[in-house]
Amino acid sequence: MTLEILTPDKKVFEGEAKSVTLPGNLGFFEILNNHAPIISTLNDGKLTVKGATEEVFFIKGGVVEALNNKVTVLAEGIIHK
Amino acid sequence: MANLKEVRNRIASVNSTQQITKAMKMVSAAKLRRATDAIVQLRPYASKLKDLLANLSASLEDGASPYLQEREPVRVLVVVVTSNRGLAGAFNTNAIKAANNLISEKYSAQMKAGNVSIVAIGKKGHDFYTRRKFNVVGNHNDLYLDLNFINASKITDEIMKGFVNGQYDRVELVYNHFKNAAMQFLITEQLLPVPKPEKNEKEAAKKDATPESQVDYILEPSKEEIVEQLIPKNIKIQLYRAVLDSNASEHGARMTAMDKATENAGELLKSLKLSYNQARQAAITTELTEIVSGAAALSGS
Numbered sequence: 001m002t003l004e005i006l007t008p009d010k011k012v013f014e015g016e017a018k019s020v021t022l023p024g025n026l027g028f029f030e031i032l033n034n035h036a037p038i039i040s041t042l043n044d045g046k047l048t049v050k051g052a053t054e055e056v057f058f059i060k061g062g063v064v065e066a067l068n069n070k071v072t073v074l075a076e077g078i079i080h081k
Numbered sequence: 082m083a084n085l086k087e088v089r090n091r092i093a094s095v096n097s098t099q100q101i102t103k104a105m106k107m108v109s110a111a112k113l114r115r116a117t118d119a120i121v122q123l124r125p126y127a128s129k130l131k132d133l134l135a136n137l138s139a140s141l142e143d144g145a146s147p148y149l150q151e152r153e154p155v156r157v158l159v160v161v162v163t164s165n166r167g168l169a170g171a172f173n174t175n176a177i178k179a180a181n182n183l184i185s186e187k188y189s190a191q192m193k194a195g196n197v198s199i200v201a202i203g204k205k206g207h208d209f210y211t212r213r214k215f216n217v218v219g220n221h222n223d224l225y226l227d228l229n230f231i232n233a234s235k236i237t238d239e240i241m242k243g244f245v246n247g248q249y250d251r252v253e254l255v256y257n258h259f260k261n262a263a264m265q266f267l268i269t270e271q272l273l274p275v276p277k278p279e280k281n282e283k284e285a286a287k288k289d290a291t292p293e294s295q296v297d298y299i300l301e302p303s304k305e306e307i308v309e310q311l312i313p314k315n316i317k318i319q320l321y322r323a324v325l326d327s328n329a330s331e332h333g334a335r336m337t338a339m340d341k342a343t344e345n346a347g348e349l350l351k352s353l354k355l356s357y358n359q360a361r362q363a364a365i366t367t368e369l370t371e372i373v374s375g376a377a378a379l380s381g382s
Binding site for chain 1: 123125126133229297301307310314
C-alpha cells in the first residue's frame with residue numbers, strides 16, 4: 001500500500017509501506033495491506049511506519065483515510081521524529 | 082549651474098540608495114520563492130481535507146458544529162493581515178483600506194456602537210488601528226518570525242473560542258491574495274460562521290457519478306465527531322492560507338516596488354551625471370577663456 005503523511009507545512013512521508021500504526025481516537029490501531037476503507041480521527045501520539053525500514057513520527061492530532069490501498073494521514077503537525 | 086561638489090555628493094548618495102534597493106529586491110525574490118513554496122506545500126493537505134469534509138458533511142444536518150451557527154452580527158471581528166515591514170509599495174495601505182471599507186460599508190452600525198474589534202496580524206496594521214483607538218485584540222506581530230501552521234493555529238484558536246463564547250458573532254478576514262509577483266488581489270471573506278457551501282446541482286451530480294462517494298467507509302469514532310474535528314481544522318487552514326498568501330504577496334509587492342525604485346534611481350543617476358558633466362564642461366570652458374583672455378591681455382601689453 002502507499003502511504004502519505006501530510007501536514008500543512010510540508011509532506012512528511014510518501015512511499016510504500018507494509019503497515020502503519022496510528023494513535024486513533026479509540027486507541028491505537030494498525031492498517032495493513034488491503035484494509036477496508038476507513039476514516040478515523042487521530043490523537044496526539046506515536047505513528048509507526050513499517051516498510052523497508054521502520055520510521056516513527058510523533059504527530060499532533062489529525063485524521064486518516066484509507067481507500068484502495070492508499071493511506072493518507074493528515075496531521076496538524078509533527079512534534080518530533 | 083549646480084555646484085560640482087554638491088552634484089558629486091548627490092550622485093554618491095543615489096548610488097548607494099540604488100545598491101540598497103537592488104539588494105532588497107534580491108532578498109525579496111529569494112523570500113518570495115520560499116513563501117510560494119509554502120503555499121504549494123499546503124495545497125495537498127488543504128485539498129484532501131476539503132474532499133474529506135465534502136464527502137462527510139454532505140449528508141449532515143445543520144447545527145452539527147458550533148462554528149456553523151448563524152447569528153445576528155452584533156459584535157464583529159475583522160482580521161486584517163498586513164506585514165511587519167514597509168517599503169512594499171501600496172501593499173499594507175491597500176489591505177487597511179479594504180478593511181476600512183468593509184467596516185464602513187457593512188458594519189457601520191456596529192462601528193458606531195463600538196462593537197467592532199480588530200485582530201491585526203502584522204505590525205503595520207496593528208500600529209494603524211492602535212493609533213486610531215480601535216479595539217485591537219492581542220498582538221500577533223511575532224507570527225512572521227516563525228511562520229508555521231502551529232503558530233498560526235494559536236491565533237485561530239483564540240478567534241474560534243471568542244466566536245463560540247459569543248464574544249463575536251461574525252468574523253471577517255481581509256488579506257492580499259497572491260496571484261503572481263506583480264499582482265495581488267485583496268480578498269475579503271467570512272471566516273466565521275463557516276459559510277454554507279453552495280449546493281450546486283451540477284456538482285452533486287458529479288459527486289454521485291464518482292465511485293468515491295459511494296464507498297462505505299468505516300468511520301471512527303462517528304461521522305458527527307469526525308466532522309466536528311475537521312471543521313475547526315478547515316477554519317485554521319483558511320486563516321493559515323490567508324497568512325501565507327499575504328506573506329507571498331508582501332514579498333512580491335516589495336520586489337516590484339524595489340525594482341521600480343532601482344529603475345528610478347538609475348534614471349536619476351543618468352540625469353545627475355549629465356548635469357555633473359555639464360557643470361564640469363562649463364567650469365573648464367570658463368577656466369580656458371580666463372587663461373586665454375589673460376594671456377591675450379599680457380601679450381597685448
